[in-house]
Amino acid sequence: MISVLVANPKGGCGKTTIATHLAAAFANGGLRTALADTDRQRSCLGWLKARPETAAPIVGLDWVKAMKKPPEGIARLVIDSAGSTRIRQVRDMVRQADVIVVPVLPSAFDLTSTEHFLAKLRELKPIRRNRKPFALVRNRVRQGSRAAARLDAFIEDTNARDVGWxxxxxxYNEVAWQGLSIFDLRNRQAADMQRDWVPLIRYIENADGEALLN
Ligand SMILES: Nc1ncnc2c1ncn2[C@@H]1O[C@H](COP(=O)(O)OP(=O)(O)OP(=O)(O)O)[C@@H](O)[C@H]1O
Ligand SMILES: [Mg+2]
Known part of the structure; x- marks a missing residue:
């Protein structure tokens, strides 16, 4: 099993969007997938409730009170964390994860708080000792914008692994209402957008991510 933690205490940076999309990408790739929700708002579990029966199945895990062992036979586990999660809780979640994905938005306030979070993340033993990989994914990017360029410079400065944007x-907002993701859609626009995800999925799989895309 590969488990992925999506974390950044900064609210609204795209954790749930990324967690639900990764789970759907894995599920559509034919992998038995679980999505663990640690957020009291239970956004992932709500998304799963809205998910049509015909969509690729994803097992929902309620980890709000405690993290539990995932059921047998799960090949991919995606863990969604809450905004304002404390570093102590992040540390416990990092223990459960093979890889950590940190979304970051191109805004001044997001960069400042993400910088702060990265400093704390780097102090955690498994990360400090280079045993747990983590990567930044730039979210809600408008290509060619000044904000996007600032975000690029920020990532370069942090020296963190960059897995695209x-x-x-x-x-992304529209499909969320329906319990779906762009990986559940079979149209040209969705296929184009799925390409954005290839570096991130490839990073997680440490192999050929394209095999999971539609
Ligand atoms: N790439 C994107 N393009 C457009 N909208 C996006 C994108 N990513 C996320 N959003 C929207 O931004 C809002 C916040 O995203 P999301 O809920 O995934 O963030 P979050 O980090 O989980 O927030 P919280 O910290 O509250 O848990 C949502 O309305 C979502 O639809
Ligand atoms: Mg969320």
Whole structure:
């Protein structure tokens, strides 16, 4: 099993969007996938409730009170964390994860708080000792914008692993209402957008991520 933690205490940076999309990408790739929700708002579990029966199945895990052992046979586990999660809780979640994904938005306030979070993350023993990989994914990027350029410079400065960027598209919000992701859609626009995810999925798989895409 590969488990992925999506974390950044900064609210609204795209943790749930990324967690639900990764889970859907894995599930559509034919992998038995679980999505663990540690957020009291239970956004992932709500998304799963809205998910049509015909969509690729994802097992929902309620980890709000405690992290539990995932059921047998799960090949991919995606863990969504809450905004304002404390570093102590992040540390416990990092223990459960093979890889950590940190979304970051191109805004001044987001960069400042992400910088702060990265400093704390780097102090955690498994990360300090280079045993747990973590990467930054730029979210809601408008290509060519000044904000995007600032975000690029920020990532270069942090020296963190960069796994590409996801563009700012209203469809992410639209599919969320239906318990779906762009990986569940079979149209040209979705196929184009899925390409944004290849570096991130490839990073997680440490192999050929394209095999999981539609
Ligand atoms: N790439 C994107 N393009 C457009 N909208 C996006 C994108 N990513 C996220 N959003 C929207 O931004 C809002 C916040 O995203 P999301 O809920 O995933 O963030 P979060 O980090 O989980 O927030 P919280 O800290 O409250 O848990 C949502 O309305 C979502 O649809
Ligand atoms: Mg969330």
């Amino acid at each position: 996801l563009s700012d598209r209203t469809i």
